[in-house]
Amino acid sequence: MTTDEQIVFIVDDDQRIREALSELLVSHGMRAIAFGSAGEYINADKPDLPACLILDVELPDINGLDLQREIAVGGHPPIVFITGHGDIPSSVRAIKHGAVDFLTKPFSDADLMTAIHAAIAQDREQRSQRAGLSLLRQRYLELTPREREVLPLVVSGLLNKQAAAELGISEVTLEIHRRNVMQKMGAASLADLVRMAERLEIPITHSRRSGGG
Amino acid sequence: MTTDEQIVFIVDDDQRIREALSELLVSHGMRAIAFGSAGEYINADKPDLPACLILDVELPDINGLDLQREIAVGGHPPIVFITGHGDIPSSVRAIKHGAVDFLTKPFSDADLMTAIHAAIAQDREQRSQRAGLSLLRQRYLELTPREREVLPLVVSGLLNKQAAAELGISEVTLEIHRRNVMQKMGAASLADLVRMAERLEIPITHSRRSGGG
DNA sequence: TCGCATCTCATGGAAATCCATGCATGGATT
DNA sequence: AATCCATGCATGGATTTCCATGAGATGCGA
Known part of the structure; x- marks a missing residue:
């Protein structure tokens, strides 16, 4: 399907990876926006759409897992971690905190796309839930x-x-x-x-x- | 605290580990029952108490992760995985399916006890939820x-x-x-x-x- | 066949809900 | 000062819920 009403954010310090992932996603008919650091991602103006965040664990400014914790509160998209030097405690922590998947390089395109689709589907659901709840809260106010x-x-x-x-x-x-x-x-x-x-x-x-x- | 109204199940094919874990638990004032295989665990008569299952991933009869899936339906206690040869995909799968932790040998007693306490606390909560729901269902019938x-x-x-x-x-x-x-x-x-x-x-x-x- | 559970309906009254209209006070805003 | 909003209260009536009592039909198992 790949509705065009969705987007994938990529945060990785390796430009070649950013480009490769972007291409992969575009070839699957999905919009992608890439960032080189956690800071860039946080400060960017991001479209308000069902989304997914592909996040490298090793980043120049802060650790990907720490970024996960920071954005845990509030409506941030589900995370798919990728890493070159993963370890089990990190993966456990990531999934416990709600990450959709934790992929170690090299991973197959298919595995990544599966995770992304799952993440976006999850975000759609979450957004719909949040929208309803937000309406209720508004009325309550x-x-x-x-x-x-x-x-x-x-x-x-x-x-x-x-x-x-x-x-x-x-x-x-x-x-x-x-x-x-x-x-x-x-x-x-x-x-x-x-x-x-x-x-x-x-x-x-x-x-x-x-x-x- | 370690209320005595709780129990820890151990499933590991290595007898030395079973004994070591049992001793550790008893020294922390907890009841423990050990099994050498998944089959033994499944067929055993287990007390109906807040509990925790320490599960080795590598078992003689079936894989620990497969056992997790099989007992997923129904009121089985939260699982703490331990393994000598863990890999990231296994840990991801385990946590995704609700495991409380995934520890690789060697792990510290403290880490294990922390996981066990968390698991038992979670089971207490789950059991209380289930009890309420089960009462409702009974009435509904x-x-x-x-x-x-x-x-x-x-x-x-x-x-x-x-x-x-x-x-x-x-x-x-x-x-x-x-x-x-x-x-x-x-x-x-x-x-x-x-x-x-x-x-x-x-x-x-x-x-x-x-x-x- | 008898008893029991289930499903059905009526009458009739007490209590509670739903609603409209009208009015008053006090505080905040214009 | 005038207005709005939040809060408070009353009367009165239409509708609904809550409840008891009484009773008929059906189907199933002892």
């Missing part, structure tokens, strides 16, 4: 402080009456907050809101004992 | 076929009226099924039921558009 207090009580399964008592306000007022929360979060139903709260990792405060009515 | 049809509709956020229409039955009947579901599942509230359904990976069928009245 639109809630007023009081509404943010109401949300966890509601998704805990408390009755309006109970939640109102919890906050020391009247049931009517709580109902209004509750409706505002539903509306602002774009929840079609309480079930929906509960699932949103789950994804936002909003903790359950109290749980209702079926009191009944 | 107590539902009648009709109740299992009602559950996804309810947690989708449909009104009783809508869910009833979906099944072509009266609203009253659906209410009864719904209540039975709540009771059998031990859900204190709809929010609770939604979360249970999430954990059981029960798919959402329809979603309600806020029509409401």
Whole structure:
């Protein structure tokens, strides 16, 4: 397939390798951008697309594994490590930290391409997850402080009456907050809101004992 | 700490290693059981405790990595690989498949113990997760076929009226099924039921558009 | 054949939710 | 000062949920 909506970043200090990899990728119909050091990669303006990072372990400025750790937080693309002098502890650390593969030179084009495809597929999935979560967070930010207090009580399964008592306000007022929360979060139903709260990792405060009515 | 409620399994064909590891573990206050082959391990009666499996890659009957794959399904303890002749692809494969660590001989006692502690901690967590999920599944099995049809509709956020229409039955009947579901599942509230359904990976069928009245 | 589980439905009432309209206060912004 | 926003409350009604009681039909296993 090789949709053109994807890109591969290459970080390697050896220019011949950068060129060889770039050519390989282009010949597979993929866009590639190469960097000679971790710093260049970090500072570059990178297109916002499903991507993959081919990362040499041995870099002039910082170690590839350290770069991995630094960019671990935040939406960076999955990494495929390549190295000329790999050792087992490094490979273990790399994979433990989420690298898709750890290839030692010489490796076959096929192995590399397999890893790249896997990495990009993974990134597509991750990006889609992140996009959804980011939308939710955005909506959550639109809630007023009081509404943010109401949300966890509601998704805990408390009755309006109970939640109102919890906050020391009247049931009517709580109902209004509750409706505002539903509306602002774009929840079609309480079930929906509960699932949103789950994804936002909003903790359950109290749980209702079926009191009944 | 080294709670005594835990155990370490050792699978290695070298008796001297089995004895050395056993001694090391006992000296750290942990129970250990050693096996000379994958087959012995598989067929053995193993205590049901938080555990860890120290697995030699090179075994007489089957490869340690293949054993890992075979026991991947089901509640087997996290694996710490040890090997005398490790290579990077093996280590990558092992970690990708969830191994906690991949140590090459000679390794320090400290490194091994660190890995073991991590593995056991991970197993404790996994077991706790599994226990909860297994309880849910057990309850789910107590539902009648009709109740299992009602559950996804309810947690989708449909009104009783809508869910009833979906099944072509009266609203009253659906209410009864719904209540039975709540009771059998031990859900204190709809929010609770939604979360249970999430954990059981029960798919959402329809979603309600806020029509409401 | 009897008993049991399952699925079905009705009536009827108590409680809770959903919603609209209207109003008031206090703080921040314009 | 005027306006907006967040917060708070009330009344009142439509809709929905929750629950109990009662009851009929089907199918399966003892």
